[in-house]
Amino acid sequence: xxxxxxxxxxxxxxxxxxxxxxxxxxxxxxxxxxxxxxxxxxxxxxxxxxxxxxxxxxxxxxxxxxxxxxxxxxxxxxxxxxxxxxxxxxxxxxxxxxxxxxxxxxxxxxxxxxxxxxxxxxxxxxxxxxxxxxxxxxxxxxxxxxxxxxxxxxxxxxxxxxxxxx
Numbered sequence: 625x626x627x628x629x630x631x632x633x634x635x636x637x638x639x640x641x642x643x644x645x646x647x648x649x650x651x652x653x654x655x656x657x658x659x660x661x662x663x664x665x666x667x668x669x670x671x672x673x674x675x676x677x678x679x680x681x682x683x684x685x686x687x688x689x690x691x692x693x694x695x696x697x698x699x700x701x702x703x704x705x706x707x708x709x710x711x712x713x714x715x716x717x718x719x720x721x722x723x724x725x726x727x728x729x730x731x732x733x734x735x736x737x738x739x740x741x742x743x744x745x746x747x748x749x750x751x752x753x754x755x756x757x758x759x760x761x762x763x764x765x766x767x768x769x770x771x772x773x774x775x776x777x778x779x780x781x782x783x784x785x786x787x788x789x790x
Contacts, residue, residue: 627708627709627710628706628707629709629735629753630706631703631704631705631707631735632704632735632737633704634704635704635735635736636659636699636700637698637734637735637736637753638733638734638735638736638739639724639732639733640696640731640732641729641731644696644697651687652688653743655685655686656699656736656739656740657740658684659681659685659688659699660701660736660737661677662681664677664678695724695762698765699736707770708770709770710772711772712772712773712774713756713774714773715775716764716775717765717766717773720766722767723764723765724762724765725761725762726760727760728760729757729758729759730756730757731755731756731763732756734751734752738750756774758776761776762776763775763777
């Protein structure tokens with residue numbers, strides 16, 4: 625399956641099981657906003673006067689890191705511009721630390737900006753980039769631009785690192 629996406633200046637691809645949408649709250653979305661502002665150029669810097677932005681970013685995204693490390697969400701930061709992707713189900717995804725627990729078997733992908741907007745304004749309809757119907761269980765994902773590869777995993781180790789290093 626192929627899809628195109630136009631990324632804002634600070635944006636990302638977000639993968640999660642559709643059921644997890646109900647767990648997202650304003651604290652997580654605020655942390656996501658801070659994660660996306662890797663250069664400290666948005667109005668968010670005014671919430672932290674006289675503080676080093678990298679230190680703020682590390683501290684304030686900890687809640688999001690824990691959420692992602694539990695296998696609930698994968699975030700891939702992106703540069704501004706248009707990108708074309710193809711998602712492929714493969715036999716085995718090697719060399720990845722990106723795992724997602726498909727609790728309902730419906731994995732969705734949205735842009736981070738769309739996710740933030742729709743969580744803050746629930747009356748809006750979320751524009752999904754793609755949706756995958758799978759079996760319930762753990763899946764390994766790998767962004768191998770322009771491909772997104774995924775495969776079912778028999779088991780996942782306790783140490784998951786889904787958030788891009790700051």
